[in-house]
Amino acid sequence: MYKLRRANIPAGVATTIWLLIVLVPLYGMIISTVQDRADYLENGPLALPSEISFDSYRTVFEGDFFRYLLNTAIVTAACAAIAIAASVSIAYAVVRNRSRLSMRFFQLFLLGLAIPAQATIIPVYWIITEVQLYDTLLAIILPQAAFALPVSVLILVGTMRDIDEELYESMALDGASPTRMLFQLVVPMSRAGISTVGVFSALGAWNGFLYPLILTQTPENKVLTLGLYDYVSEYRTDIPALLAAVVLSIVPIFTAYLLARRQLINGLMGVGGK
Incomplete structure (x- = not known):
């Protein structure tokens, strides 16, 4: 029978921290693109938008x-x-x-x-x-x-x-x-x-x-x-x-x-x- 591997808790914690470090900026960048400028300035880059807006993409395409x-x-x-x-x-x-x-x-x-x-x-x-x-x-x-x-x-x-x-x-x-x-x-x-x-x-x-x-x-x-x-x-x-x-x-x-x-x-x- 195979022995169960002991969980490497420090490695798991370090991996989770690193994943958060990578994902938080990506989340902030993507969520900011669906906010209007006033909403972004008022609530910041990490807050969920009060209303989904694609005006930023429209500005880019125009x-x-x-x-x-x-x-x-x-x-x-x-x-x-x-x-x-x-x-x-x-x-x-x-x-x-x-x-x-x-x-x-x-x-x-x-x-x-x-x-x-x-x-x-x-x-x-x-x-x-x-x-x-x-x-x-x-x-x-x-x-x-x-x-x-x-x-x-x-x-x-x-x-x-x-x-x-x-x-x-x-x-x-x-x-x-x-x-x-x-x-x-x-x-x-x-x-x-x-x-x-x-x-x-x-x-x-x-x-x-x-x-x-x-x-x-x-x-x-x-x-x-x-x-x-x-x-x-x-x-x-x-x-x-x-x-x-x-x-x-x-x-x-x-x-x-x-x-x-x-x-x-x-x-x-x-x-x-x-």
């Missing part, structure tokens, strides 16, 4: 939210696509070309992990203006994708190294070229790592604030992180509408995470081809 959403979606999809395409190619070259030069290149490439984006904003701004990309979505996409590459390459190198060497040898005996090996062997067996790279780069692009703030100017090229300022003025802040915009902006990227969460976890654990 504004430029969908334009900002479209711009953010374009930036996110482009950053994820560039990060995946570039990191797959670089990681494949590093894994298959085991020369000392290749390893030195890989080590040099990973130095990007130690360089914060804030430290490069001046040279990035100068380059973007010199190539006449300022105030375009491409001005956000290129540096955002570039800063996603070091982590992406690191993840995919670990994933591709798990692929059995015998699989490469069998395809080589069949006369497969390196390009064919990449698309028919490496990419299918690296789905976990590729999904991780896609989600990671998409999250960075979706939540990006610094590059959109510095490298864009007109409302036509605003993304969601900048569009939230539409509800903040010099004399007042429409907090229910602001939080409604935040809730709506979370839904797409959270949905993407739910769809790819298993692949994301496997990629971060280094589970690849085996």
Whole structure:
């Protein structure tokens, strides 16, 4: 017979406290979106609304939210696509070309992990203006994708190294070229790592604030992180509408995470081809 496990009361209490710490802000954010501004200012963010009101969502929909959403979606999809395409190619070259030069290149490439984006904003701004990309979505996409590459390459190198060497040898005996090996062997067996790279780069692009703030100017090229300022003025802040915009902006990227969460976890654990 199996022995009953002794209840871990301290762990249960700590878990409950942590759950409350996480859930209370989420509750306050969501409940605030169904209050009108006067009700929010009178009762606070945690009080139940005296009357359910969707005026905050109506305010968001009547504004430029969908334009900002479209711009953010374009930036996110482009950053994820560039990060995946570039990191797959670089990681494949590093894994298959085991020369000392290749390893030195890989080590040099990973130095990007130690360089914060804030430290490069001046040279990035100068380059973007010199190539006449300022105030375009491409001005956000290129540096955002570039800063996603070091982590992406690191993840995919670990994933591709798990692929059995015998699989490469069998395809080589069949006369497969390196390009064919990449698309028919490496990419299918690296789905976990590729999904991780896609989600990671998409999250960075979706939540990006610094590059959109510095490298864009007109409302036509605003993304969601900048569009939230539409509800903040010099004399007042429409907090229910602001939080409604935040809730709506979370839904797409959270949905993407739910769809790819298993692949994301496997990629971060280094589970690849085996």
